[in-house]
Amino acid sequence: MIRALLLWLAMAGAALAVQPDEILDDPVLEERARALSSDLRCLVCRNESIDESNAELARDLRLLVRERLVEGDTDDEVMEFIVARYGEYVLLSPPATGSTLILWFAGPAALLLGAGLAFAYARGRKSAPADSALSEAEEARVREILDD
Amino acid sequence: MVVELGHFALILAFVVAIVQMTLPLVGAWKGWRGWMAVAEPAATVQFFLLTYAFAALTYAFVTSDFSVRLVVANSHTLKPMLYKITGVWGNHEGSMLLWCLILAFFGALAAWFGGNLPDTLRARVLAVQASVGVAFLAFLIFTSNPFLRLANPPLDGRDLNPLLQDPGLAFHPPFLYVGYVGLSMAFSFAIAALIEGRVDAAWGRWVRPWTLLAWLNLTVGIALGSWWAYYELGWGGFWFWDPVENASFMPWLIAAALLHSAIVVEKREALKAWTILLAIFAFGFSLLGAFIVRSGVLTSVHAFANDPERGTYLLAITVLFVGGALTLYALRAGAMQAKGVFGLVSRESALVANNVLLAVACFVVFIGTIWPLIAEMIWDRKLSVGPPFFDAAFTPFMVALAILLPIGSILPWKRAKMERVMKPLWIALAVAFAVAALVWVAQTGRTLMAPIGALLGVWLVMGAMADLWTRTGRGGVGDKLRRVTRLPRADLGRVIAHAGFGITIFGIAALLAWEVEDIRVAQVGETYDVAGYAVTLEDVRDVQGPNYLSTMADIRMVRGDTDVLLSPEKRIYPVAGMPTTEAAIANGVFRDLYVVIGDPQEGGGFAVRTYIKPFANWIWAGCIIMAIGGIFSLTDRRFRVAAGARKAPVAGVPAE
Numbered sequence: 001m002i003r004a005l006l007l008w009l010a011m012a013g014a015a016l017a018v019q020p021d022e023i024l025d026d027p028v029l030e031e032r033a034r035a036l037s038s039d040l041r042c043l044v045c046r047n048e049s050i051d052e053s054n055a056e057l058a059r060d061l062r063l064l065v066r067e068r069l070v071e072g073d074t075d076d077e078v079m080e081f082i083v084a085r086y087g088e089y090v091l092l093s094p095p096a097t098g099s100t101l102i103l104w105f106a107g108p109a110a111l112l113l114g115a116g117l118a119f120a121y122a123r124g125r126k127s128a129p130a131d132s133a134l135s136e137a138e139e140a141r142v143r144e145i146l147d148d
Numbered sequence: 149m150v151v152e153l154g155h156f157a158l159i160l161a162f163v164v165a166i167v168q169m170t171l172p173l174v175g176a177w178k179g180w181r182g183w184m185a186v187a188e189p190a191a192t193v194q195f196f197l198l199t200y201a202f203a204a205l206t207y208a209f210v211t212s213d214f215s216v217r218l219v220v221a222n223s224h225t226l227k228p229m230l231y232k233i234t235g236v237w238g239n240h241e242g243s244m245l246l247w248c249l250i251l252a253f254f255g256a257l258a259a260w261f262g263g264n265l266p267d268t269l270r271a272r273v274l275a276v277q278a279s280v281g282v283a284f285l286a287f288l289i290f291t292s293n294p295f296l297r298l299a300n301p302p303l304d305g306r307d308l309n310p311l312l313q314d315p316g317l318a319f320h321p322p323f324l325y326v327g328y329v330g331l332s333m334a335f336s337f338a339i340a341a342l343i344e345g346r347v348d349a350a351w352g353r354w355v356r357p358w359t360l361l362a363w364l365n366l367t368v369g370i371a372l373g374s375w376w377a378y379y380e381l382g383w384g385g386f387w388f389w390d391p392v393e394n395a396s397f398m399p400w401l402i403a404a405a406l407l408h409s410a411i412v413v414e415k416r417e418a419l420k421a422w423t424i425l426l427a428i429f430a431f432g433f434s435l436l437g438a439f440i441v442r443s444g445v446l447t448s449v450h451a452f453a454n455d456p457e458r459g460t461y462l463l464a465i466t467v468l469f470v471g472g473a474l475t476l477y478a479l480r481a482g483a484m485q486a487k488g489v490f491g492l493v494s495r496e497s498a499l500v501a502n503n504v505l506l507a508v509a510c511f512v513v514f515i516g517t518i519w520p521l522i523a524e525m526i527w528d529r530k531l532s533v534g535p536p537f538f539d540a541a542f543t544p545f546m547v548a549l550a551i552l553l554p555i556g557s558i559l560p561w562k563r564a565k566m567e568r569v570m571k572p573l574w575i576a577l578a579v580a581f582a583v584a585a586l587v588w589v590a591q592t593g594r595t596l597m598a599p600i601g602a603l604l605g606v607w608l609v610m611g612a613m614a615d616l617w618t619r620t621g622r623g624g625v626g627d628k629l630r631r632v633t634r635l636p637r638a639d640l641g642r643v644i645a646h647a648g649f650g651i652t653i654f655g656i657a658a659l660l661a662w663e664v665e666d667i668r669v670a671q672v673g674e675t676y677d678v679a680g681y682a683v684t685l686e687d688v689r690d691v692q693g694p695n696y697l698s699t700m701a702d703i704r705m706v707r708g709d710t711d712v713l714l715s716p717e718k719r720i721y722p723v724a725g726m727p728t729t730e731a732a733i734a735n736g737v738f739r740d741l742y743v744v745i746g747d748p749q750e751g752g753g754f755a756v757r758t759y760i761k762p763f764a765n766w767i768w769a770g771c772i773i774m775a776i777g778g779i780f781s782l783t784d785r786r787f788r789v790a791a792g793a794r795k796a797p798v799a800g801v802p803a804e
Contacts, residue, residue, distance in 0.1 A: 017383060019746070020669040020755050041532045047390050049534065052383065092534030094519070099527045103519050107512040107541045114504040122497045125418060125490050 017052050019059070024066050033066045036078055040065070041090050049092055151216055154204020155295035158245075161197035161252065162285040164190050168255075168278035172271035176343075184267055187274035188259040194281065195256035198249045205245060205294055206236050215301040218242060218294050224307035224723055226695040234318035235308040240442060240458075241294035243321055247438075248288055250329040251281045254358070258333065265354060272340035273333075280332050283465045291458050307695065307723035316376035320369055324396060327366025328434040331399055333358035334406060335431035338424045339473055342480045347420040352413030355427065357787045359410060363403040364778030370396055371771035382729045382744050384663070384759055386767065389538040391446040394517045395437030398510050402430040405506035408499050416488030416496055416561060421481045422503070428473040433510070435466040446521065491563035498556030502549065509545035516541065550604040550653055553646060554611020558618055572618050576610035594661060601657020608650025612643045619643075638784040645777025652770030658763035671753040678758045681707040681741070685756060688745070696721045701745040701754065703732070716745040740764040 018037075024030040037051035042058040050058040050065075061082070068078045082090055094100045168190035175183025208216045209232050212225050222239045223232055237243045255277040262270045288294070311317070337355045341347045373393070378386040387393065406426040412419040440446055443459025490496040516533045523529045554576060558569055584603035591598055619639050620628035632640075666678040670685040677683070686702040698717040705712050714732035721728070734741040739762045746755030 018667055020667055020749070023667060039534075039536050041534060047388070047534070052381075052385065087530065089530040089532055092532050093536030093540070094523075094531045094533055099523065099529065100519075100531070103515060103533070103537075104541075106515045107508065110508045110511050111504070111545075114508050118500045118504045122490070122492050122500055125486065125488065125496070126492060127489075 017054055017058070018062065022059070022062055022066065024070065029066070029069050032075060033062070033069055036065050036069075036075060037062055039079075039092050040082060041092050043086065043090060150204050151208050151213060151295055151297075154201045154208075155293075157197045157204070158201040158285070158293075158295065159289060161194050161201065161248075162282065162289060164194045164197065165252075165278045165281040165285055168194060169275050169282050171275075173275040176268040176271040176275070179268075181267070184271035187271045187278075190278070191252070191255040191259040191274050194278070195249075195252040198245075198252045201295075202236075202245055202249050205242060206233060209233065209236050212305065213301075214303070214305055215297050216294075217296045217298050220298060220302055220305045222308050223305040224695060225304055226723075227308060227313065228694055230315070230318065231308055231313045235312070237321045237325075238308055238312045238318075240455075241288070241292045243325070244284070244288050244292050245294050246322065246325055247329055248281060248284050250325050251277065251284060251332055254330055254333045255281065258336075258358075262354075269340055269344055269351075272343050273336045276336040276339045277332060280336070280469065283468070287458075287461050287465065291461055304723075307721065310696070310719070310721040310724055310726050310728045311380065314376065314380060316372055316379070320372040320376060322369075323365050323372060324369030327362050327364075327369050327403075328396070328399060328437065330358060330362025330365060331403055331427075331430045331434050333362065334403075334427040335469075335473070338427035339476065341424060342473075342476045345480055345483045347413065347424060347484045349414050349417050352410045352415075352417075352423070353786065355423075356407065356410045356414065357782055359403055359406050359427075359430075360778050360782045363400070363407055364775040364782070366396065366400050366403060367771050367775045367778065370400060371768045371775075374771075375768045378764070379731055379733055380728075382731055383665075383757070384731075384740075384742050384761055384764070386659075386764075389513075389516070389535045391517050392437075392441050394513050394538075395433075395440045398433040398513055398517075399430055399437060401506050401510040401513070402426055402433055405503045405510075406430050408502050408506075412488070412496055412499050416490065418486040418488035418490065418496060419500070419503075420484040420486060421477075424481065424484070425477060426503075426507075428470065428477060432466070432470040432473070433514075435462070435469060439463050439466050440517070446517065488562075490561070493559070493564050493566060493569075495556065495559040495561045495564070498552065498559050501552055502556060505545050505549045505552075509542055509549075512541045512545070513538065546653070547600075547604065550608055550650070553608060553649070554614060557611065557615045557642060557646060572614040573611060576607060576614050579610055580604075580607035591662065597657050598661035601654050601661070605650045605654025605657070608653065609647045612647040612650070615639075615646070616643050636784055636786075637780045638786070641777045641779070641781030641784070643777070644780055645774045648770045648773030648775075648777055650770070651766050651773060655763045655766030655768075655770055659761055659767065662762045664760040666758040668756060669749050669751070669753040670756045674753070678705075679760045681705045681710075681758075681760070683743075683756075683758050685754065686713075688748075688754060691717070693719065695723065698730075699745070701743075701756075703743050703745075703756070703758075705734070705741055705743070705758075712741060714741065714743045716743050718745055718747075735765060737765065738763060 018034070024033060034051060038049045040050045040061060042048045042050045042053035042055055042061070044055050044057045045053045048058075050061045064082065065078055068081055073081065079091070088095065094103060096104045168187060171183045171190075172187035175181070175186070205216075205218070207213075208219050209223055210229070212219065212223060212232070214220050218239060218241050222235050222242075227235070231238075235242075237246045255274055258270070258273055258277065262273070265273070334355055337351065337358065341351050370393075373396070374386045377388070378384050406423065409419050409423045409426055413423050439459065439462040442462055443456065445459060488496065516538055519533045520531060523531055554573055555569060558572065560569075580603050583606045584599040587602040588596075588599040616632065616635075616639075617628065619635055620631040664679045666676075666683075668676065670676065670683075672685055672688060675682055675684040682705070684704045684706075686704055688699065688701045691698045691700045696719045698719045700715050700717045703714045703716065705714065712734040714734055716732035717730040719728050719730060720726070729744055731742055731744045733743075739760055742759035742761055744757040746757065748754050
């Protein structure tokens with residue numbers, strides 16, 4: 001278990017990712033390939049994109065992405081192609097479908113909730129009675145003492 | 149012998165912590181001064197015992213005592229001395245001992261410098277701190293004991309993971325731990341206040357220095373980790389939204405929010421219940437972080453250990469403390485009454501807005517981090533939440549915060565008129581837009597990221613200057629400059645820290661927007677051009693290190709007056725059987741030159757990656773500046789005068 005961990009960490013340390021022989025000749029396509037690669041997860045690594053990892057599978061996926069781009073697929077078609085073969089686990093940005101919508105909306109929803117609560121609180125404090133720390137009997141006593 | 153004594157000291161510390169947890173609490177409840185007074189000596193003794201235990205473990209590592217199982221698993225006779233020492237905390241058990249030591253250290257600090265606290269509060273704070281200590285010492289002794297021995301010591305150890313044999317990573321854990329664990333003090337103060345049933349302005353003042361100390365160390369720890377990743381991992385990435393990174397970032401965000409809301413409690417006696425809740429969550433996220441890192445429940449680059457048993461124990465500790473705290477909060481929060489009154493446009497409101505933004509940002513990071521777990525448990529979907537999500541979801545909050553910050557820091561308390569507030573800021577805004585426009589024009593046809601980063605960075609730094617301007621009263625520039633040195637350190641700290649934040653934002657935007665990368669196969673002796681630099685691969689040779697074998701390249705980069713020779717390496721550590729890449733970096737104020745040597749290619753050359761990274765060091769410089777601001781705030785007079793001041797014995801006046 002520890003060995004596997006160390007081996008895996010080793011790959012992280014020696015990450016040399018994109019090799020010179022993978023780079024496409026067309027710079028525009030290469031740019032697209034790099035962008036798409038950074039959104040795809042390396043499936044045998046622990047939390048790295050295929051653009052960063054130097055695992056064999058990562059290299060295969062990088063080549064696959066470039067192959068599809070050279071064949072003329074659009075960015076969406078390439079992603080669909082890969083997801084169809086590897087499952088949605090491979091996407092580093094979870095697609096906003098079904099239950100994942102909760103994830104995407106959680107932030108804005110929490111912000112609205114938080115802002116609403118804060119606003120209500122601040123409005124409350126605006127007109128809160130500057131509180132008198134003394135009760136009526138104490139007020140009377142104070143007046144008595146001051147009149148002396 | 150030393151190691152056995154260390155083990156014994158550890159167990160003794162556990163017992164002392166149990167005593168420190170129970171007696172003072174009962175004493176505070178019943179009003180028994182004797183029992184309350186047990187807290188301070190107990191805290192001191194616990195600290196010294198754990199210091200000895202830690203020293204004993206360090207001794208075992210330094211002398212390569214291979215009868216200790218931990219030393220065998222993590223050390224080697226050939227390892228350089230620095231890494232023999234830092235290897236003590238480069239593993240689960242040792243780092244857990246460091247955690248307990250720092251817990252005890254903060255308890256001892258509260259005992260030594262908490263003279264100005266009321267007796268019952270001090271007793272309760274130390275008792276709660278000890279309860280956290282008991283839980284973790286129990287975890288340490290029963291599931292992760294660093295002092296376990298081997299009956300047949302081997303001749304040599306299995307060496308420390310080569311990735312950890314590095315100065316940046318060597319110092320990253322201690323700073324991070326002072327941060328994480330320091331937040332336990334804020335937690336203890338919160339729980340003690342809830343038990344007492346009273347939160348007032350004085351409490352706000354007492355809790356702040358502890359939170360500051362923890363926050364500034366956490367800032368340095370995170371910056372060190374990020375800088376390490378930058379130079380070690382071979383392509384200059386500095387943040388990956390990895391679960392373990394998020395585990396350290398969430399407490400940082402909450403601690404920052406806590407720092408700001410404690411100000412409102414201290415100055416205006418409002419936001420009390422919220423501040424207590426933040427203090428509970430700050431440490432709660434630290435505990436959760438410990439669980440995430442050490443249980444292996446989330447796949448991560450960093451995972452220390454994948455032990456479900458330890459994971460369960462840590463989860464139990466987290467649930468116990470956070471659950472208990474929140475229950476106490478639900479019962480007692482009603483007793484806290486806000487006193488301050490403030491308008492919608494006021495410093496209080498700005499601080500509320502700051503808290504909302506930071507808290508929701510933290511929530512977004514949290515939900516993104518645990519989403520894969522939730523999705524798998526509830527909907528049976530295996531999915532990933534990676535940098536694209538976090539970048540998209542988190543960045544808007546930081547942008548909003550940066551926009552509000554300079555305005556908020558100038559707003560007066562209670563009520564404000566926006567026209568008066570904005571007067572010193574118009575110049576800052578104008579300069580910020582001018583610089584952003586300049587950046588937009590100077591960079592040809594790239595994204596908006598750099599201009600926006602420049603806008604926010606300049607706005608923040610100039611806003612900090614404007615803050616200083618308004619704080620130094622009336623008169624000409626000369627008068628103002630003279631008054632700057634006499635400003636309370638809290639003001640200087642605020643200005644410095646906010647400026648540091650601006651610098652970091654600019655650094656991140658500039659690096660991401662303007663980075664240049666070149667990947668190619670280079671032959672020895674070949675020269676090629678990268679962004680105006682003439683790069684030559686001069687030589688590749690084999691070099692022997694203390695515990696590794698290296699392939700070192702000599703690469704020269706020349707442009708105009710700049711002529712640097714960089715020596716990147718690919719190393720193999722034979723004992724661990726692991727290769728690592730050592731990038732060569734020419735650090736500069738305005739750019740880093742970053743070169744990595746790859747594998748030899750068929751056809752004779754080597755794969756070489758060359759990077760130009762503009763303003764990279766501004767990221768970590770900004771973090772260090774934020775920490776320096778924290779130090780200024782920490783040494784403010786109002787903390788120094790009160791801290792440690794024993795009540796002077798009142799001299800009796802003879803009757804006349």
